[in-house]
Amino acid sequence: xxxxxxxxxxxxxxxxxxxxxxxxxxxxxxxxxxxxxxxxxxxxxxxxxxxxxxxxxxxxxxxxxxxxxxxxxxxxxxxxxxxxxxxxxxxxxxxxxxxxxxxxxxxxxxxxxxxxxxxxxxxxxxxxxxxxxxxxxxxxxxxxxxxxxxxxxxxxxxxxxxxxxxxxxxxxxxxxxxxxxxxxxxxxxxxxxxxxxxxxxxxxxxxxxxxxxxxxxxxxxxxxxxxxxxxxxxxxxxxxxxxxxxxxxxxxxxxxxxxxxxxxxxxxxxxxxxxxxxxxxxxxxxxxxxxxxxxxxxxxxxxxxxxxxxxxxxxxxxxxxx
Numbered sequence: 001x002x003x004x005x006x007x008x009x010x011x012x013x014x015x016x017x018x019x020x021x022x023x024x025x026x027x028x029x030x031x032x033x034x035x036x037x038x039x040x041x042x043x044x045x046x047x048x049x050x051x052x053x054x055x056x057x058x059x060x061x062x063x064x065x066x067x068x069x070x071x072x073x074x075x076x077x078x079x080x081x082x083x084x085x086x087x088x089x090x091x092x093x094x095x096x097x098x099x100x101x102x103x104x105x106x107x108x109x110x111x112x113x114x115x116x117x118x119x120x121x122x123x124x125x126x127x128x129x130x131x132x133x134x135x136x137x138x139x140x141x142x143x144x145x146x147x148x149x150x151x152x153x154x155x156x157x158x159x160x161x162x163x164x165x166x167x168x169x170x171x172x173x174x175x176x177x178x179x180x181x182x183x184x185x186x187x188x189x190x191x192x193x194x195x196x197x198x199x200x201x202x203x204x205x206x207x208x209x210x211x212x213x214x215x216x217x218x219x220x221x222x223x224x225x226x227x228x229x230x231x232x233x234x235x236x237x238x239x240x241x242x243x244x245x246x247x248x249x250x251x252x253x254x255x256x257x258x259x260x261x262x263x264x265x266x267x268x269x270x271x272x273x274x275x276x277x278x279x280x281x282x283x284x285x286x287x288x289x290x291x292x293x294x295x296x297x298x299x300x301x302x303x304x305x306x307x308x309x310x311x312x313x314x315x316x317x318x319x320x321x322x
Contacts, residue, residue: 006124009051010035011042011068012086013060017111021055024113028120039063043071050079052127053120056103058087058094066101073102080130082123086111147222149199150206158221158229165233166285170276177240177273179230180292181209181247184266184304186226193258201256201265202226208254209247227296229289237273237309241320244269244307252305270296271309271320 008030012018018035025033034051036042038061042054054072058065065085072081085103087094098106104126105119145157153161169176183189183205190198206228210220213230220230230247232240248269255262272291274283292309299308309320 005032006030006053006127007032007049007051008034008053008055008120009042009045010055011037011039011060011065012055012057013037014057017057017086017109020111020113021116024111024116025120027113028117030120037061039065039068039071042068046072046075046077046081050077051081052079053082053084053123055084055086058085058098065103066097069098069101069103079134080127082127084119084123147206150203150222152206152210152228153219153221155221155223158223161219162231162285162289165231166274166288169233169274173276174234175236175273175275176288177232177235177237177271178288178292179232179240179244179247179309180223180270180272180289180296181228181230181244181267182296182300183226184268184300189258189263189265193263197258201258204256205251205265205267208250212247212250213243229292235273236275237271237320240271240273241307241309244271244309244320248305248307266305268296268299268304269307269309270294270299271307273309 008025010018010021010033012021012035018037022033022035034045034049036045040062042056042060043063045051046054056065056068060068063071065087069083069085072083083103085098085101085106086109087098087106088109095106104123107115107119145153145160147154165176168174183201186198186201189201205226206220206222209228209230213220213232217234218230218232220228223229230243232243235243248267252264252266256265257263270292272288272295274288295308295310299306302308307320
């Protein structure tokens with residue numbers, strides 16, 4: 001992050017001091033600088049923009065600098081905010097008070113431009129390091145919840161997020177539907193064409209299905225092997241059956257490439273739906289998954305390349321028999 005891209009907030013009540021701070025920062029190449037004159041203004045500014053560095057005076061109207069530090073730390077900002085507190089003199093109690101309130105460093109008044117520049121340089125190094133670590137952690141997290149072969153969510157993420165979707169469905173009374181799907185005769189693909197070809201089929205299959213559901217609401221995870229689960233929030237049984245049938249056709253009607261030749265592959269789908277407003281028996285997300293899995297195996301028993309499903313007990317909607 002270069003100097004011009006670092007957003008800095010100055011919260012100082014004295015006009016002359018604000019001017020000195022702004023000029024020093026401008027000479028250092030910092031262009032994204034905002035100045036306010038009170039604690040409440042500083043908090044409002046932080047709500048509008050994610051400032052990386054805050055320079056706050058100890059004396060501020062409405063909320064003093066110490067209270068401002070505590071308020072910023074209590075917010076739990078997504079990115080770390082480096083706070084530099086300006087207090088009168090170098091008294092030990094003021095320095096310790098600033099650190100206790102959450103300030104990273106304290107500068108005495110009057111502010112020495114060279115000392116301010118050195119503090120801002122140190123602040124930048126800390127902010128840049130925190131940003132780098134945060135990005136690394138986000139990358140590790142992204143890798144930990146994705147299936148390495150297909151790129152969609154894995155079973156770990158499924159078991160983390162599905163309970164949350166189930167709770168949200170209960171809380172707001174919205175329908176929740178699951179589609180469990182499995183590639184038909186997948187073992188034959190591996191036996192005849194090899195496991196590398198089987199991997200290509202899995203990637204193609206997952207790509208087709210995940211690219212054909214609502215990207216901002218629905219999501220898909222690899223449950224295991226050639227079995228996948230599609231989660232459809234705010235979707236009732238009839239709508240889920242329509243989605244499942246559309247996905248079945250998407251798989252069956254377009255051939256898959258296997259070692260330079262086209263091959264027809266089909267899949268079976270099981271649908272289970274939960275609607276709290278019409279539900280007489282309390283069930284768990286595990287039971288909902290078991291029902292979707294049961295309908296998947298019903299589809300397998302009844303000829304494959306088909307959709308079977310129904311709502312959970314207590315729901316009066318009809319099942320799907322596509």
